[in-house]
Amino acid sequence: MEALKASYGDASSDSDIDDPTPVNMGSRMPLPPPPLSLLNPPTSNPLGTLDLLQTGQPSRVRSFPHVDGNYALHVYIPVYIPSIPKKExxxxxxxxxxxxxxxxxxxxxxxxxxxxKDDLKLEQVALGREFHISLGRTVPIRVHQIDSVVAMLRQKLQFQKRYWIDFSKLQVFVNDDRTRTFLSIEVITGGLAEIKRQIHAVNEVYRLHMLPEFYKDPRPHISLAWALGDISDSLQRVVEDEMKRSNVGGSAQKCIFTSKFNGIECKIGNKTYKICKFQDE
Incomplete structure (x- = not known):
């Protein structure tokens, strides 16, 4: 299995990192104050005692530095794993x-x-959350670009048909600067054509805002786990061996799980925007 560059960004606020292409913002200019919703992070922790588990873990750092007036932009399809494949x-x-x-x-x-060490916690924390299929790179944008980006995304993607997404292949990805390795599940059949059309639409919006477009050969996927550095060779071998022994991802024909497309979201800073409506609503 070939290690591929990760179109990383299948994530919420903490996953908007490691994107290989920073944006040259040029000279700074006076800006209006940002919306309060972008500055006030949520105070509740949906995972309860998760903070205790995170003590001593390696921190993950954005590849683009924080600059006042910049906010991370991430466009994605939310995905949830059904209960039966979640156990597998x-x-x-x-x-x-x-x-x-x-x-x-x-x-x-x-x-x-x-x-x-706890099977229930493994299911709930590692697999019970919202996953993301990235439709564009995670990049920093300026405050004055926010309304324009959201409006254009909605214009390009305002009406979408519902479709099924087949997650069929366990895959190992490596980010551009080879500082992170990811264990992911790739979309290679059902839903692939629709997702690529949506990526094309997002690219058009990025292009108009002088933002770097997505990879030329996009490989839609969700990521389950990550490790520091490039451990793709060792992780590939283990994954391949385990696939042969288990019922998970053993062949391209067998779908690991299927998820219904339920919309597109855009996260900017701490605020999430709904981008599309459905033609049957």
Whole structure:
């Protein structure tokens, strides 16, 4: 299995990192104050005692530095894993974690081996959250670009048909600067054509705002776990061996799980915008 560059950004606020292409913002200019919703992070922790699990973990740093007046932009399809494949994937992650040290859960960044001590917590924390299929690179934008970006995304993607997305292939990805390796599930059949059309629309909006477009050969996926550095070779071998032994991702014909397309969202800073409506609504 070939290690591929990750179109990383299948995530919430903490996953808007490691994007390889920073934006040259040029000279600074006076800006209006940002909306309060962008500055006030949520205070509740939906995972309860998760903070206790995160103590001592390696921190993940954005590849583009924070600049006052800049906010991370991420456009994505939200995805949830159904309950039955969630149990199968939990067992698979448990075996992978025992063989590959240093894996962390994407987004919440909890060490995977800690969660593997409790099967229920492994399912809830590692697989029970919202995943993301990125439709564009995670990039910084200026405050004065926010309204324009959101309006154009809605114009390009305002009406969408519902369709099914087949997650069929376990894949190892590496980000552009080879500082992170990701264990992901790739979309290679059902839903691929629709997602690529949506990526094309997002690219058009990015282009008009002088933002870097997505990869020329996009590989839509969700990421389950990450590790520091490029460990793609060792992770590939373990994943391939475990796929042969398990029912998860054993062949391109067998779908690991299927999810219905339920919309597109755009996250800017701490605020999430709904981008599309459905033609049947």
């Amino acid at each position: 994937l939990a067992l698979f992650l448990k075996r992978i974690s025992s063989l590959v040290p240093g894996l962390h859960v994407v987004d919440v960044d909890v060490p995977l081996d800690i969660l593997c």
